Amino acid sequence: MIVVKDLKRYYGSGETAVKALNGVSFEIKKGEFVAIMGASGSGKTTLLRILALLDDATEGKYTIRGLQVSNLPEAERSYYRLTQVGYVFQDYALINEMSAAENVYVLSMMEGKSKKEAYMVALEALDKVGLKDKPDRVPDELSGGEKQRVAIARAIAKKPDIMFADEPCANLDTRNSQQVLEVFKELNDKYGQTIVMVTHEPWHVNYVDRVITLEDGKIISDEIMSERGENNI
């Protein structure tokens, strides 16, 4: 589904250039739940942003379902982000003045659905993350875990090919983190949702199929977990 070949991302130029990604190559199959791990500054967030079309690579190729997306013009990238990619931010990134349902259905409206249709889609997505009973709550009325689940609902409402999550549990306590990861796991198991998640918490690997570890902008390991939580390679 995703093919990344020799992806590089440099900040600055010449000898002082910072090589955030220095030749990364991998493939992700449909339905995989992949964790990208690594120490701070290893390039994992940079990689995720490029994969989610939020940033440009300096060099290399990146295709989603065979389509070269790394060089798309901004208008097409915007359309791709809207229709093919879901993104969950570390700090939830909800619009504070919108209710949970509005945060979710604004994207469906962008896709041309009527407000009523969009609302139904939002309820369905909120149901999947266990928040069907709180569609009218604004972010300030929700706990951290609930906010993140609204963010996940927003990402999955449009039924994206692939969902990216940038340290989705970084601001959550263990209990809320477990709830969020359970949601991811269920989406992956039940609906076959492809998920790529950046994390630095070792215990999160219990929930994923595969762990790609980065160090200094390069992949140092790519491990398949045979049973979730067990290292196969």
Place this chain on the structure above:
Amino acid sequence: MIDDMRVGALIAASSIKRGNKKTLAFIIFVLSLIFMNLVFLPSMIGGMTVLFTGIMQDYPFGDIVIEPSGDNTYINDADSVLQKTRAVEGVRAATKRLDVGASIEHKQKVVGVTITGMIPTEEYEISQYPYSIIEGDFLGDLSRDEIILGSIIAGTSTTLGDIYDDLGEARVGSLVDVTYSNGVKRTYKVKGIMEGNFELVDLNALVHYKEIEEVYGLEGSKATSVVVRVDQPGSEDQIKDKIRDAGVNEQIFTWADKSETLIRQALQSMGAINVMSEFVSLIVGAALILIIIYINILNRKKEIGILKAIGITPRSIVFSYAFLSLFYVCSGIVAGLILYFSLMIYFQANPVVFYETMIIRPVIDPVLLIRSIITMLILSVIAGTLPAWSVSKESILKAIWGR
């Protein structure tokens, strides 16, 4: 495009619905004041114009005034002009007048004046002179040795008297000596004192038309003006053309033509202040909307980045701010209109009074209101859209994470 607008409207509506209500109220209040500033002063100036033009119609010019053509001092056959004019359909009344310069003396006090010679009985249908007598009586057909003095000349004016010289103790029944511009002297008994609370009236004196004719030795019914009143207000231009078509070859002016010339100068200064005031209001308004939207955008720069990151188009974001500023300005206009009409009602009941008796009521001008509303709306779209457009063009990473 429609989807962009729908999403923009949703974002703007959420912001209005759940945003800070005190800030919203303050923004609307300030915008209402800006709107008020745009429309109130012109309304007051409009009131002054109505007052002045009313005086022009009621006293010197009527609805239409015919004056000598070219360099001529007089209309040579005023009776013929009157005959042709009165025959025109839509003309209610017409009369001839003779204006001359003179000085009036009473008990060693001398003042220079314009004396109008008129046919008293005809003036009842033409002007307000007969109705502005505050002491004594108006002239009659037999008033040959009698004069009407304006209140300023007589010295009875309590409002404008301090500015001008007056005759001191001239009252009804006093004898005054008039020296005309040709040197002829006459003595008149003051028959009445008139007050129109306007210099043009109160600095004037009136005598019978035949007096001037005699003093100046005029023959063949000469006049310095023929004053016409029409049946239907607003038909002046048509009647003017008809009078010309009837064969009157003198200069013909409507009251509007005359007022424009005379009042233009008087109102020019006020107009300049008004234009400056409008300009400053617009600049302040535009700056305010720009600042409000810009601060709003700076505070929500990250949110704009997030919206872009999840697939909301920049156009939707720009629309959302355009709608937002449109809402601010529409609310400001509505609040401004409420404030404006409240003030209009107040000033209709409690008009501004100049010189104690000149009553100025502001005039509600729909064209001015519509123009101001359109100006504010255009301004809001530009001021609201520009900063949003600029930020929406920024890269997502820069907007969200400042990189």
